[in-house]
Amino acid sequence: MNHPESAPLLEVDRLGLDLLVGGVHRSVLRDVSFSVAQGEAVGLVGESGSGKSMTVRAIDRLLPAGARQRGSIRFDGKDVVSLSGAALRSYRAEVAVVFQDPRVHINPVRRVGDFMTEVLRTNRSVRRRDAGARAVEMLAKVGIPDGERRLDQYPHELSGGLLQRVMIASTLLTAPRLLLADEPTTALDVTTQAEIMGLLDELRSDLGLSILFITHDLDLAAAVCDRTAVMYAGEIVEVRESRLLHDDPLHPYTAALGAARPLLDRTARLVAVPGRPLSALEAPTDGCAFAGRCPYVEPTCTSAAPVLVPADGGAARCVRVEALRGTLGGVPHA
Amino acid sequence: MRIGYLLRRVAMLAVTLLVASFVIFAATYVAPGNPLAALSGGKSLSPEAQTALERRYHLDEPFLAQYWHWLSGAVRGDLGVSIPLHEDVSTLIADRAWITLSLVLYAAVIIVILGIGLGLLAGLRPGWIDSSVLVISSMAAAVPAFVAAIVLIAVFAVSLGWFPTIGTGDGFLGHLEHLTLPAVALALSSVAVVARVTRTAIREEVAREHVQTAISRGIPQHLVVTRHVLRNAAIPITTVTGVTIASLIAISSVVETSFGLNGLGQYLVKSAQGKDIAVVQGISLVLVVAFVLVNLVVDTMYAVLDPRVELGARAA
Amino acid sequence: MSAVAAPVAGTRPVRGRRRTGLGATGWVSAAVVGLATLVAVVGPLVAPHDPNQADLVQAWIGPGGDHLVGLDVQGRDVLSRILAGARSSMLGPLLIVVICMLVGSLLGLVSAWRGGMVDAGVSAGLDILFAFPGVLLAALTAAVFGAGLWAAVLAMAVAYTPFVARLLRGAMLKERNQPYITALEVQGLGATAICLRHVLPNVFPFMVAQGSILFGYAVLDLAVISYLGIGVQPPDPDWGVMISENQSGILLGYPLPALCAGACIVAVVVAMNLLGERLLERAGKDGGR
Ligand SMILES: Nc1ncnc2c1ncn2[C@@H]1O[C@H](COP(=O)(O)OP(=O)(O)OP(=O)(O)O)[C@@H](O)[C@H]1O
Ligand code: SF4
Ligand SMILES: [Mg+2]
16 A cells, blocks of 8 residues: 655655744754655654644644744645745645544534535535535535435534535535545544544545545544554654554554553543643653653663664654664553 | 524513512612602692592502503503603603714724624734734723723813714714714723634634634635634624623613713613612612613524534523 | 713633733722722711801811811812712712622523523613613603612613613623533533522622723713703702802813812722723733624
8 A cells, every 4th residue: 555656745854833822932843854746645643732733733834933944845746935926825735634523613603504515605606505505515425315405404413423424525515635634533432433534545545545544543534544654742752654553563552552542432632642732832852752751771771863764665753763672562551 | 403402592581570579669669768759849748639640640559450550551651650751761762872872882883793793803813913902902802881981081072073062963973973982981891801702712723723623624715714613703702702791781871971961871860860760670670671682682693603502501 | 871881891700811910000990999898888977067057158168277178169178078978979889789799690691591582682671771761761760760879870880781781791791601511411410500509600800800990881870960950959969960050160260170070080080090901901801792
């Protein structure tokens, strides 16, 4: 399922991001690099606050006011950071975002039909009737048979799962090439989660869509993604083929994530990795950010910030990567 | 359904008006002193004259019967007779209502244009425009209507001589000229309140996730603002603006007094001082009805603007 | 009146997260309020002249000599009338706040505690009361009992009660839903004891904060009512009365007496408001309507 030969559709290179927090710039992303090829699904996994959503917002140029960005983001070879005006809008049409909580990400006072057809009508000058017909068609495709009726309803009249399908269907109407799915199932119950995941997987194989799938659940990522990037405190700490991450991780944090089980259902946040998650705001600049929670920490870990080194077809950000090689897999964590 | 919400509101309005009318009638009924004393000018009346007058004004009937007389009359537009003035209360009110009505309407227009306008400007244009609107509105919000009236008279009528100080003028333009300062005085602090609420509402909406969604879908900026930010902010803005305008109905009496306008509010105060019970009752009822009706309009607009209305009633 | 529509909705204090100190604005506001209170207590005693001694020949004489801020429409010393007028201008609002806080907290407590029908009944009653603007109630009470400070105080207390009751109901409901209350109930502590010993003390800082904001509005509203002529009656000194007495001076070019009284009112109202907001922050305001 890997496509190493084709040029990547999305290429994020050494992305760094400072946000204005109480009047001063604080670092939220420090070194995020990964790529998504045409038709590839890539996972982005990390604990709450590690900067997953900020990465998505940087890719879609949705940063809060006062944000300072470093590094580069290229889409289809073009620099995304320099886009503006109409070019930015058409780029955004090619890169669609499925947000975590459809309840707050869909305007509650407008009808479902308005939400679905808005882009077609305003940006593509499709007539209201035609846009509606296409919306109904697309709803059927994502498993909502009575689209006509749904279009007339308001978001609060739909269940969370239905609404997430509506969100996904609406992104597909503009035929995007890349889907940024930011924890699309976290707000949903377990059965609905499985259905939405199945839907995403289907869309990828049917439409050749590239997907950046964000989650805090390593196994969920492995289920749909070819490759997965693991994020910790604003940095990518490991990128590997998804199927290898669980059984043969290169980075101690990945191993800890793999050993951790989500509680009860997948809406619960990961708490099973021992120690407190670190946000990039608090991360040290002169050592490994995971050192405080790492069972394998050594003096060398805190003397210099580790860099992402290629290893075993992927990459890991750990000074002891060679020493720990092969010992982390399947280790049940204390 | 939203219709259900509105029906509930109308029913509540009916109950409110019924209870309010009862309170108004009962309050003045228990007033100490004989209402006929005003008629006789302090002289004692002969028992026959006393009885005749009591019969004429229904004073000899039981309380509930009197209330019924008054209420059923009020529904037909007959609010009884002012005993000291020997005049129909309805006529007395009708002669003065237009001043209060024009004053409140004029002030409402000012509030809507200036208050919402400034709020939109501040909300959508962070930076110096926003800060100046914020500073000016926090000062203006603290100026009560009667202080505003005094200052406006001192500056614009006396010192600069731009506006007349007193009276209502002739013709539409004359009225407009005479009512401008009073309307500004009446509207001032409300303009500030509405501007601040509008600004906050805009800011809150801009930060909403669904606005982010709209931007992420490549919707042009002006459409994001009109179709999402303004559309949704319109809900709290109309509610607060409406409730604020409703409150002007009562404060109008202050401005009428300051500018010597012969409106309902000033007449209410005068009649209260003169213990002209029938007039106090009549004006109170009219003002409460007006107040409650404006609130019903606000509720209706709220129901029209917000499809989620049945999920929870508007915060009063 | 309208002004009362503004008190900010809030809730019980979040213990352990209180910010100490009032900040510069808070302290300045507190100083203004303290000064006004002091004047209300000793004002009539320290007034340099008899506030009611009129001398029409001396009307509208400007500041100078032993009349620091000049003389008013009837030739009375403005400073003395301001000092003496502080009493009714401050005492009236205090009474209003005390009355509506007592009644409001009782209603709020009962609705929050009993819930169900009682809650619905109380809130329906309050809704009806909301339909009476303060000025209208003041006119009604003046017509019934005769115009005066007491009638005005009664009217405003009635007008404020629904706001207070609604605010406090929210705060008390929050407190009532705290787990520790359930624990106390399980231990068999009576409702009255829980309310008196736990709920009220915890809601108290919030009540004080709301009370001071309300006090500001009450100063303003009482002044307005006196200004209209259905509150404190002339010639008694009162800030609201002073504005109405000296309003003609503005047209004649002697705005000082009316403006002085107006300035006192605005200063106390603004100070009380700022102070209340600071207190509310300290008491742990959390938004929501
Ligand atoms: N608007 C903002 N201003 C300043 N800091 C922010 C802002 N939004 C988020 N942050 C901070 O940026 C960091 C990364 O946040 P982000 O939302 O990307 O995390 P996440 O990985 O998506 O977490 P979650 O799983 O909870 O969604 C966090 O520490 C957060 O506190
Ligand atoms: S660098 Fe050291 S502390 Fe960091 S993950 Fe590797 S072993 Fe652990
Ligand atoms: Mg996130």
